[in-house]
Every structure is written in C-alpha cells, then in structure tokens.
Amino acid sequence: xxxxxxxxxxxxxxxxxxxxxxxxxxxxxxxxxxxxxxxxxxxxxxxxxxxxxxxxxxxxxxxxxxxxxxxxxxxxxxxxxxxxxxxxxxxxxxxxxxx
Numbered sequence: 209x210x211x212x213x214x215x216x217x218x219x220x221x222x223x224x225x226x227x228x229x230x231x232x233x234x235x236x237x238x239x240x241x242x243x244x245x246x247x248x249x250x251x252x253x254x255x256x257x258x259x260x261x262x263x264x265x266x267x268x269x270x271x272x273x274x275x276x277x278x279x280x281x282x283x284x285x286x287x288x289x290x291x292x293x294x295x296x297x298x299x300x301x302x303x304x305x306x307x
Contacts, residue, residue, distance in 0.1 A: 221252030224281035247288050255284025
C-alpha cells in the first residue's frame with residue numbers, strides 16, 4: 209500500500225463516515241466530527257477488504273478515488289457503527305446483570 213492509497217482511504221473514509229453518521233443518527237452532525245472520521249477510516253479499511261475478499265467489482269471505472277472505494281467505505285462505516293452499538297448493548301446488559 210502506497211502513501212497515495214493511504215491518503216485516498218483517509219479522504220474517502222472521512223467522507224463515508226460523515227455520511228454513515230448522518231444516516232444512522234438522522235442528525236446533521238452525525239456522530240460528531242472526529243468520531244465520524246474515525247468510523248469512516250475504519251469502515252473504509254473494512255469495506256475495502258470485504259469487497260476485495262468477495263471480489264466485488266461494479267465496473268464503475270478507475271478514478272483516483274473510485275466509486276467502489278466510496279461505496280465500500282460507506283458500507284464498512286455502517287458495519288462499524290452496527291458492531292459498535294451491539295457491543296454497547298452487550299456491555300450495558302452485563303453492567304445491569306452485575307448490579
């Protein structure tokens with residue numbers, strides 16, 4: 209992975225995380241600036257790997273930032289938020305059970 213690819217993933221991840229945060233919370237600020245960014249970057253990595261493993265290729269063409277990168281990052285961001293919420297529910301249930 210080159211520096212250029214890392215920069216692209218950061219940009220795409222930030223955009224996708226903001227979009228995913230807004231979709232999930234239905235608020236303009238989403239999850240908050242830094243959390244949107246963090247979720248997006250993690251989601252971009254996870255989404256990209258899932259698309260690569262499943263050999264998903266929409267044939268949308270190669271740009272410096274492909275549409276597949278954006279879609280993979282967005283879906284990965286949603287996956288990160290979903291897992292994060294499940295973990296939060298499990299933790300809160302365990303906290304209630306110990307009290």
